[in-house]
Amino acid sequence: MHRFLSARPAGRVALFIALLSLAALLLTRPSKSGDFQEYALMTIALAGHGTPDIRLPDVERAHRLSPEIGFVSIHDQLRAGMQQGLAHPFPGFVRGKDGGYYAIHFFAYPALAALPFKLIDSLGGKPFKAYQVVNLTALAILSIALYRFTGSPRRAMFGTLFFLLSGGVLYSNWCSPEFFSACALLSGLVFVLLGRPYLAALLAGIAAMQNPPLVFFAVFAPAIRVCYLHAHEGASWGAALRQVLTGHTVLASVLQVLLAALPVLFNVAVFGVPSIIATLATDPALISPARLFSFFFDLNQGAVVGLPVAMALVLVQLAGKDRLRWLPHTLAALLFGVVMALPSLSTVNWNSGSAGMMRYAFWGGMPILYLALARLQHARRWPLVLLGAMLLVQAGTVAFARSYRHVEFSPLARLMLDHFPGLYAPEPEIFLERSVHVDGAARDHVVAAYPSLSAARKILFKADSTEAHAILCGAGGRVALDRAGAPWPGGWRYLDGPPVCVSSTRP
Numbered sequence: 001m002h003r004f005l006s007a008r009p010a011g012r013v014a015l016f017i018a019l020l021s022l023a024a025l026l027l028t029r030p031s032k033s034g035d036f037q038e039y040a041l042m043t044i045a046l047a048g049h050g051t052p053d054i055r056l057p058d059v060e061r062a063h064r065l066s067p068e069i070g071f072v073s074i075h076d077q078l079r080a081g082m083q084q085g086l087a088h089p090f091p092g093f094v095r096g097k098d099g100g101y102y103a104i105h106f107f108a109y110p111a112l113a114a115l116p117f118k119l120i121d122s123l124g125g126k127p128f129k130a131y132q133v134v135n136l137t138a139l140a141i142l143s144i145a146l147y148r149f150t151g152s153p154r155r156a157m158f159g160t161l162f163f164l165l166s167g168g169v170l171y172s173n174w175c176s177p178e179f180f181s182a183c184a185l186l187s188g189l190v191f192v193l194l195g196r197p198y199l200a201a202l203l204a205g206i207a208a209m210q211n212p213p214l215v216f217f218a219v220f221a222p223a224i225r226v227c228y229l230h231a232h233e234g235a236s237w238g239a240a241l242r243q244v245l246t247g248h249t250v251l252a253s254v255l256q257v258l259l260a261a262l263p264v265l266f267n268v269a270v271f272g273v274p275s276i277i278a279t280l281a282t283d284p285a286l287i288s289p290a291r292l293f294s295f296f297f298d299l300n301q302g303a304v305v306g307l308p309v310a311m312a313l314v315l316v317q318l319a320g321k322d323r324l325r326w327l328p329h330t331l332a333a334l335l336f337g338v339v340m341a342l343p344s345l346s347t348v349n350w351n352s353g354s355a356g357m358m359r360y361a362f363w364g365g366m367p368i369l370y371l372a373l374a375r376l377q378h379a380r381r382w383p384l385v386l387l388g389a390m391l392l393v394q395a396g397t398v399a400f401a402r403s404y405r406h407v408e409f410s411p412l413a414r415l416m417l418d419h420f421p422g423l424y425a426p427e428p429e430i431f432l433e434r435s436v437h438v439d440g441a442a443r444d445h446v447v448a449a450y451p452s453l454s455a456a457r458k459i460l461f462k463a464d465s466t467e468a469h470a471i472l473c474g475a476g477g478r479v480a481l482d483r484a485g486a487p488w489p490g491g492w493r494y495l496d497g498p499p500v501c502v503s504s505t506r507p
Helices: 002-027 036-049 056-065 069-084 108-122 129-150 153-171 178-193 197-210 212-232 237-244 247-271 276-281 289-297 308-319 323-344 359-364 366-377 384-401 411-419 428-436 466-473
Strands: 093-095 101-103 448-450 458-462 477-479 492-496 501-503
Touching (some): 036 101, 056 069, 129 178, 129 366, 153 178, 153 308, 153 384, 178 212, 178 359, 212 247, 289 323, 308 366, 308 384, 323 359, 428 458
Antiparallel strands (some): 093 101, 448 458, 477 501
């Protein structure tokens, strides 16, 4: 009887996980968003012939499973390109050195989905639900980590719900690794605190195969634990270092780095470069303080869209009476988030498909959510009214994120542009594509205006484009650049209000 009673709290967590997973599987369906077609074809290939190279029968299988018009076009173009032997038969797919065709993303996440894909397919179900199974398994691991950390079923269940409402729900059904990576990263940070470095390294290492910036977990996770022991348990810096920096910690970090290195070795073997994605879809020149600010605070797709409560809790911690004791821990976690964000800033397609906050900001914002949960955990009491208010606010952010698409301004961004246009100048690609409502619209001659060119409150144009000047000021006219904002990379300039035009012959 004693054993049964002691198992009851864990049983409540298990029941919570089971009911949540069952509801998700029965009431929702997989979302074919983001880079779905790459992951779908890799999963089909791995389930069909055990290798990640994509063959014509795999394309035919994908065609039958995704008969939607947009995917039919993708399959037709991909099939034709493969039959012609093109090096790039369709964006996202490349011919390797061995003559086979591969997706540019790595296949760790599709490999996890391959077995449930085959099982569900053999039972006559919808095989793409395999991604939901993988995502829900990662969520279950997170719930277990939180229970081990807090020792309380209620706190573990609250932490899980808090995660889901902090962007998790927005990506939980995506057939791509954003949700898995976020769960793995947050779970890994918690398991590090619990003294389980190998489990943490395994989770973070698998996630790093799909999202390479997570490799920095190998350095920052031990540092965060050292700072946590110093702040929470009052250990001296020397004692905390001796407790954390053991041979097990070093080996776990090496394990994580080795796992993260597997895609690099694969890319070198198959494509002859360390990262085919970096070669085709990134530009280091795009990394800038403005993009870093956009990553966290853009009103359309920054981390603030999905993590406002977590960010507020971090600010409370920075302003609290014990702020000096916790400051190293807070700064270590925040620096981890910034370092992970930096490589993401080089992506060419900055305003990419997303569910509210951008995909990178979802998993990249997990150190902030970790700080919020750690802050709550070392509070003696959790007032129910405060917890309810937190969940209510986060539920509002979910509704907010679902109210617009990635080629539309968010309601908050529109509010700023309507009333305070001079205070809001988003990264140019965001403003341009959301003004003209077209993904990939960034061209030298394009002029973007909000809400319209005839009643503009804010305008974006290329200062070195003759066509742009002609659109704004007519043939022979030019925009007076002394009225424009500071130049952005690529020569983009903002105007607040209508342009002031001068003659092109003016000295």
